[in-house]
Amino acid sequence: MTTTRPSLARVLQRAWGPVRPVMIVTLPLAGAAGALACAGLSWRDGNANRTIAALEAGQDRPVAADAVPEVLLARIRFLAARERLDEAEPLIAALDGSGSPALRALAQIALGNARLRQAFGKLEAGDLEPATPLVGLARQAYRRALTLRPEAWDAKFNLDVASRLVRDFPERGREQGEEMPADPKKIWTDIPGQPRGLP
Numbered sequence: 001m002t003t004t005r006p007s008l009a010r011v012l013q014r015a016w017g018p019v020r021p022v023m024i025v026t027l028p029l030a031g032a033a034g035a036l037a038c039a040g041l042s043w044r045d046g047n048a049n050r051t052i053a054a055l056e057a058g059q060d061r062p063v064a065a066d067a068v069p070e071v072l073l074a075r076i077r078f079l080a081a082r083e084r085l086d087e088a089e090p091l092i093a094a095l096d097g098s099g100s101p102a103l104r105a106l107a108q109i110a111l112g113n114a115r116l117r118q119a120f121g122k123l124e125a126g127d128l129e130p131a132t133p134l135v136g137l138a139r140q141a142y143r144r145a146l147t148l149r150p151e152a153w154d155a156k157f158n159l160d161v162a163s164r165l166v167r168d169f170p171e172r173g174r175e176q177g178e179e180m181p182a183d184p185k186k187i188w189t190d191i192p193g194q195p196r197g198l199p
Helices: 008-056 069-081 085-098 101-124 128-148 153-165
Strands: none
Touching: 008 069, 069 085, 069 101, 085 101, 101 128, 101 153, 128 153
């Protein structure tokens, strides 16, 4: 007596029988869920693009700290251009947690540029002492940008400009780890300016 082996088509047909009702219900639901997810992502991206365009056009738009990194960067640039740096700081911290190194570098460059503009404003007014820490903060931001993105030409150029404004003098008599006493009579500004006193 010979036994015939069932064909593959019959095996699949038998296996499909119990699964078929489940698949008929599940597949349309999965398709609908996928369509809703795509629609949600499309709406989010469209909303993000509208916010970025408005900020770049100079229109103030509030941005939450959990916004997408590109929106955070647009808001940081908007605030930095208007020297509202206290408002930009939490967004920079949020971008540091979620953004790519390139976006984080651009945020640091915007921050450095704002600090440098503030320093130039002080220098033009002849107010040298407050300009020195602003230049130092600008240089710090440019160095962070170059750490994140070494090829950032804007950061290199602006760091060079800031470094020419305030020179780094070696501290004489200071051992490593030793604090220098702050004597107000022996401190002068690092920024070149007009000497005071008799001619």
